[in-house]
Amino acid sequence: MSTVLTIDNLYKHFPIAGSKQVVQAINGVSLTIEPGETLGLVGESGSGKTTVGRCIVGLIEPSAGTIHFRDADLALRQRHKRELAGKIQLVFQEPNESLDPRRKIGDTISEPLLPLRLDRETRRRRTADALRLVRLQPDLLDAYPSELSSGQQQRVGIARAMVTEPELVVLDEPTSALDPTARAEIIDLLRRIQSERHTAYLFISHDLSTVRFISHRVAVMYLGMIVEQGSAETVFNRPQHPYSSGLLSSVMLPHPHLKIESSVSLKGEIPSPINLPKGCFLASRCPFVIDRCRHEMPPAETVGERHTVHCFRHKDVAASVPASDTFNVFMKEAERILGRTVPSGVKPSLHQPTT
Amino acid sequence: MRILAYLAKRLVFVIPQLLGIVLVSFLLVKSIPGDPAVLMLGPTATKEAIAALRQQLGLDQPLYIQFLIYVRNLMHGDLGTSWQTTRPVLDDLYQRFPATIELVTFSLLLAIIVGVTLGVLAARNPRGWIARVSDIYGLSAGALPDFWFALVLIFVFYTVLGWAPAPLGRLDVTIIPPSPMTGALTIDTLLAGDWQGFHSACAHLVLPVLTLGLVNAGPILKMTQSTMEKMLESDFSRYEVLCGVPQNLVVRHALRNALPSVVTIISVLYGFLIGGAVLVEIVFAWGGAGQYAVQGVLNADIYPVLGFVLFSAIFSLVVYIVVDLIYFLLDPRISN
Numbered sequence: 067m068s069t070v071l072t073i074d075n076l077y078k079h080f081p082i083a084g085s086k087q088v089v090q091a092i093n094g095v096s097l098t099i100e101p102g103e104t105l106g107l108v109g110e111s112g113s114g115k116t117t118v119g120r121c122i123v124g125l126i127e128p129s130a131g132t133i134h135f136r137d138a139d140l141a142l143r144q145r146h147k148r149e150l151a152g153k154i155q156l157v158f159q160e161p162n163e164s165l166d167p168r169r170k171i172g173d174t175i176s177e178p179l180l181p182l183r184l185d186r187e188t189r190r191r192r193t194a195d196a197l198r199l200v201r202l203q204p205d206l207l208d209a210y211p212s213e214l215s216s217g218q219q220q221r222v223g224i225a226r227a228m229v230t231e232p233e234l235v236v237l238d239e240p241t242s243a244l245d246p247t248a249r250a251e252i253i254d255l256l257r258r259i260q261s262e263r264h265t266a267y268l269f270i271s272h273d274l275s276t277v278r279f280i281s282h283r284v285a286v287m288y289l290g291m292i293v294e295q296g297s298a299e300t301v302f303n304r305p306q307h308p309y310s311s312g313l314l315s316s317v318m319l320p321h322p323h324l325k326i327e328s329s330v331s332l333k334g335e336i337p338s339p340i341n342l343p344k345g346c347f348l349a350s351r352c353p354f355v356i357d358r359c360r361h362e363m364p365p366a367e368t369v370g371e372r373h374t375v376h377c378f379r380h381k382d383v384a385a386s387v388p389a390s391d392t393f394n395v396f397m398k399e400a401e402r403i404l405g406r407t408v409p410s411g412v413k414p415s416l417h418q419p420t421t
Numbered sequence: 422m423r424i425l426a427y428l429a430k431r432l433v434f435v436i437p438q439l440l441g442i443v444l445v446s447f448l449l450v451k452s453i454p455g456d457p458a459v460l461m462l463g464p465t466a467t468k469e470a471i472a473a474l475r476q477q478l479g480l481d482q483p484l485y486i487q488f489l490i491y492v493r494n495l496m497h498g499d500l501g502t503s504w505q506t507t508r509p510v511l512d513d514l515y516q517r518f519p520a521t522i523e524l525v526t527f528s529l530l531l532a533i534i535v536g537v538t539l540g541v542l543a544a545r546n547p548r549g550w551i552a553r554v555s556d557i558y559g560l561s562a563g564a565l566p567d568f569w570f571a572l573v574l575i576f577v578f579y580t581v582l583g584w585a586p587a588p589l590g591r592l593d594v595t596i597i598p599p600s601p602m603t604g605a606l607t608i609d610t611l612l613a614g615d616w617q618g619f620h621s622a623c624a625h626l627v628l629p630v631l632t633l634g635l636v637n638a639g640p641i642l643k644m645t646q647s648t649m650e651k652m653l654e655s656d657f658s659r660y661e662v663l664c665g666v667p668q669n670l671v672v673r674h675a676l677r678n679a680l681p682s683v684v685t686i687i688s689v690l691y692g693f694l695i696g697g698a699v700l701v702e703i704v705f706a707w708g709g710a711g712q713y714a715v716q717g718v719l720n721a722d723i724y725p726v727l728g729f730v731l732f733s734a735i736f737s738l739v740v741y742i743v744v745d746l747i748y749f750l751l752d753p754r755i756s757n
Contacts, residue, residue: 124663151665164656168677168752174657181665226660 068136070234070266071099071122076131078117078290082340090339091117092128093290096366099234102264106281106298108274108313110336114290115270119236122268123156135234151181152230159239161219165211171197172207175226182230196225199262200255217248221255228259234266241276253280274317278302278393279400283372286310289339289347296373302393306369306380308332308352311387330354330387346376354379354386424749431742439734443495446730447488455721456480461504491727500731501724505716510728513713518732519604520591521702521709524629525694531634532641533687539638540645540683544653545672555642562639568700571632575704578628586624588705593621629705633698637690644686648679680751688744692737696729 076095079088092114099105107115120126122133124143132139135154138146155178158164165174176193184192197204200221211219220240227235237256241249253276259265271277277284278298285295286309294307305311311330332351337343343350349359358378366374377383458474459466475481479490494501500510543555578585591606592598598606599613607626610618652658652675661671699711710729717725 125659147665156660156663158656158660160656164660166657166674166678169674177661177666178664180670230664 068101069098070101070103070136071097071268072132072134073097073118073122074132074134076118076121076133077129078114078121078126079129087340090342091290092121093342094131095287095290095292097285097292097295098372099266099268101233101266102260103283104260104267104269104281106277106284107268107270107287108272108277108284109287110272110313112336112339113287115272115287116238117290118287119156119238119268119270122234123154123236152178153233155227155230155232155235157220157223157227157235157237157240160243161216161223162211162243164223165219167211169210170207171202171209171211171214171222174211174222175207175229178226178230192229196229199228199259200225215248217244217251220244220248220252224252224255224259228263228265231263232265234268236268236270238270239272240269242271242273249276256280274314275396279397286313289336289342291347291376292374293348293377294373294375296370296375299394300370300373303391304384304387304389306375306384307377308354308379308383309348311383330383346378354383424746427749428742428746431745435738438738439731440492442734443492443727443731444488446727447491448484450718450723450726450730451484451487453718453721453723457504457721457723460721495731500728503717503722503725505720505722505725510724513725514710514728514732515604516601517708517710517713519601520606520707521695521698521711522736523605523607524626524702524707524709525633525691525698527626527630528633528637528698529687529691529694531630532638532690535634535638536641537645537683540642541649541672541676543642543646544649544675545668547650552646555646559639559643559646562636562642565636566700567632567636567698568704570636571629571701571704574628574632585628586621588628590706590708591622591625592618593625596621625705629701629707632701633694637694640686640690641683645679645683648682649675652676652678677751681748684744684747684751688740691740692733695733695736 074096076092077090078092079090081088095114095118097105107118109115117126121128122140124140128141132141134140135150138150140146140150143150165171169177172193175196176189179189179192193207194204197207202218202221202225206214206218206222211222214222220243223240240256241252244252256267256269257280260267267280269277269280281298283296284298284301285292286301286305286307287293288309294301294305294310301310302314305314308330309332312332315330330353332348333353334351337347337350343360344363345361346352346355346359346364349355352359354377356378364376364378366376367380368374369380456471456475458471458478458480462470462474472481479487482490491501498511500514502509503513506513539551539555539558543549543552546552575585575588579588586593596618599609599615599618602609602612606622607619610616610622649672653671655675658671658675661674662668696711696714698709699715701707702709702712703715710732714726714729717723717729
């Protein structure tokens with residue numbers, strides 16, 4: 067199967083009203099997603115993650131660069147309307163605001179099927195299937211969103227996205243508005259759906275532990291650029307960009323024994339996306355900074371299989387921190403708890419991770 | 422069934438609400454300076470005559486006794502007598518209130534048609550020319566005094582063009598008014614099969630309805646536009662757009678979510694206009710209830726004022742109950 071999504075050198079600049087300046091929201095993003103794969107897109111708020119997602123689904127027109135879904139150029143979305151219909155779906159951050167409060171759940175879920183011109187019986191069947199897929203009771207078809215908990219509402223949002231049997235779902239922080247229990251259930255659900263339907267996900271989040279848990283690959287964004295991109299395991303265990311390293315050190319894993327060691331601490335503030343510095347955007351904050359960083363944008367360097375880094379000194383960064391398997395331990399532990407292989411009554415215990 | 426229980430619950434509160442309104446308005450009207458006895462008898466009256474009249478009117482009694490007497494009379498359907506018209510207030514209001522309601526209702530219908538249509542069209546395309554026209558219209562409608570606008574309309578359509586009938590009441594003087602059934606002349610003439618009368622009543626309505634309708638379309642337009650814009654910006658509308666749902670359907674769904682706010686502003690305007698239309702009533706010599714109440718206030722004629730307040734209060738309460746029932750139909754969250 068061919069690559070589901072290919073983004074090549076994407077730019078998005080928003081004009082500022084009454085000024086010639088622009089907000090440089092995305093600055094040359096390139097990424098690919100394979101069928102059945104989850105790409106986690108992480109970064110601080112304001113790093114442009116959501117803008118990338120919105121460009122893919124078509125809520126925002128990119129300023130430059132191309133997005134291909136399979137072989138279709140999404141800039142010509144209108145021309146490919148029929149074949150694209152329902153193939154790319156979106157799940158919003160706020161489950162409450164993404165559902166029409168005056169429509170029944172059943173109508174909301176079946177709505178994306180309307181442009182597909184299916185007959186009534188097929189629509190009804192697909193809606194019921196989608197509801198079953200997200201494990202909601204069939205009697206909720208006649209309920210209104212306000213009667214549901216936010217976890218249930220987000221399940222409706224996922225059912226609505228899955229009803230068209232998409233090949234790619236953009237998940238824009240789908241769990242950040244939920245409490246931890248509901249969050250774990252949604253993540254579990256998304257993983258199960260992916261293994262059943264082989265759907266590709268773009269999982270946008272700033273919650274790194276969740277991203278580690280669900281993603282096959284991760285892309286770390288900083289000021290509209292992907293500074294490092296690679297398999298989740300390599301990036302989390304041995305980050306090669308100072309920003310990824312610093313970002314990962316800020317993660318709090320939900321267990322006192324799980325600590326992340328990092329010597330990279332970033333100083334100062336994020337530069338304004340209106341006047342971006344000339345060289346590397348991180349130069350003013352980076353402990354590894356050399357003179358070259360201030361004049362020249364580091365190019366993408368391939369450091370492993372589908373693993374790229376934008377840093378002149380990535381080797382030094384990688385060497386500065388011992389490889390850690392903390393995230394692996396966390397993954398195993400989380401799988402074990404979610405897998406519910408533990409007999410009830412037995413408390414799961416954690417061992418001190420070996421470093 | 423649920424709707425009936427809800428209605429019953431609402432109606433239980435109507436009586437205490439009305440009592441409260443009567444009490445407050447009674448105290449307020451009584452605190453207006455001016456002695457009706459002095460005004461009734463004129464400047465040449467003797468002190469004794471004034472005192473005698475005061476006693477006859479019950480004005481020498483303490484305030485709370487006066488109030489109790491008023492409420493007792495209310496129970497018997499006696500709203501007092503106006504000393505200006507020397508007729509029972511109830512009869513006067515039966516005649517004048519429908520005139521005002523007819524005027525206000527038609528004006529509001531025009532305002533809704535203009536306001537909601539423009540508001541939806543403006544929100545559909547916030548950068549289009551309709552949006553710009555709506556912005557200017559909303560501003561100027563808020564700034565225009567309605568009586569001035571009425572005078573301009575009279576000047577253009579009566580004085581200059583001669584299309585409209587003279588702004589002197591609700592019917593041509595040559596036409597015999599139909600026997601009052603509802604009090605609304607358009608309906609009464611229709612019921613009587615009097616086509617000439619119907620035509621005259623409609624012709625007399627055109628300018629005052631244009632005045633009030635176009636001026637009051639402003640707030641409805643603004644409310645519709647801003648809520649519709651918010652709804653169309655919301656995630657659920659955006660989702661529909663990117664799924665390829667036709668724009669008309671997206672707008673219809675957004676409008677359903679925007680309607681409660683629009684209905685609220687309409688209901689507030691309806692109650693407000695009963696008294697708020699008074700300047701326009703005066704310009705067109707409409708003979709409505711607002712005009713009657715203002716005359717009462719100016720001449721310390723308190724029973725017409727109290728009667729007007731009571732009628733308006735009942736009218737507003739009915740409007741609000743109807744609005745609540747409309748919410749019930751519009752919003753599944755309330756009905757559940």
